[in-house]
Amino acid sequence: MSRPSHVRDAVAERLLDPSRHGWTIEELQRDLHQAKIPADYSSVFRSLVLLERRGVAQRVELGDGKARYEASGEHHEHVRCERCGDVSVVPDCIVEEAADEIERSTGFRLQAHRLVLLGLCPDCLALP
Amino acid sequence: MSRPSHVRDAVAERLLDPSRHGWTIEELQRDLHQAKIPADYSSVFRSLVLLERRGVAQRVELGDGKARYEASGEHHEHVRCERCGDVSVVPDCIVEEAADEIERSTGFRLQAHRLVLLGLCPDCLALP
DNA sequence: ATCCGTGCAAAATATTTGCACGATC
């Protein structure tokens, strides 16, 4: 039923790469371009929408006004470098533990959370 | 040196109100309008920029694509209701404690963080 | 023949800036 979709395939392939997280649409497009897979911004966008509906990708908000995507899977938090924009992962969820106490103090029923840590990455720390 | 600025004053007054957090520009404008203080969107925006530069206001990202502002001051986290958009405050910072461990495991030097908790507020929980 | 993937361009959403006018200093 499915026809070849080189754009979508290439997008999925990049999302699955565990060494990068929080791709913006533009970053994906640029990376595709460098791999000789020219694709329209809207095609990348639609690929992401579809991959998200299929449960392959998930959209994450990293608080910089850009839509970012990564492979859906284990929950984790992100650290974003405020200098170069690089995104890394914090494997442990430090929010879970506090959830009960927060629900009690606020009256909210918690469903999800987004934690973005901001700082300087090791590379940028080494610079002046 | 400063001339009367009813828009900016009214904006600041609302930000300082401790019963509301995370105002969007549009919410502020609507609230001003109801208080018979018609103001242009851009005037509210510029008031916020100025108030932020003065250290009175701070911009917070609550992950819904809108710029949100509140009085600068004590650090705290936010809970946003996914149904009605209402924003409340979580006084305690649950991130501080984990910061050291995160810096060690990621190599980042942490400078700030944004935690947005998502769920249902007490009012919406009471609805069907 | 139909359906789906793609590119191109326009719409939609939200923020930011340019310009002119009038009020305040």
Added chain:
DNA sequence: GATCGTGCAAATATTTTGCACGGAT
């Protein structure tokens, strides 16, 4: 008279949608 606050409209930045074409089924 110069400066600052404001409204109006245009410029940006990004995401989202409409449309048409062409290839795969």
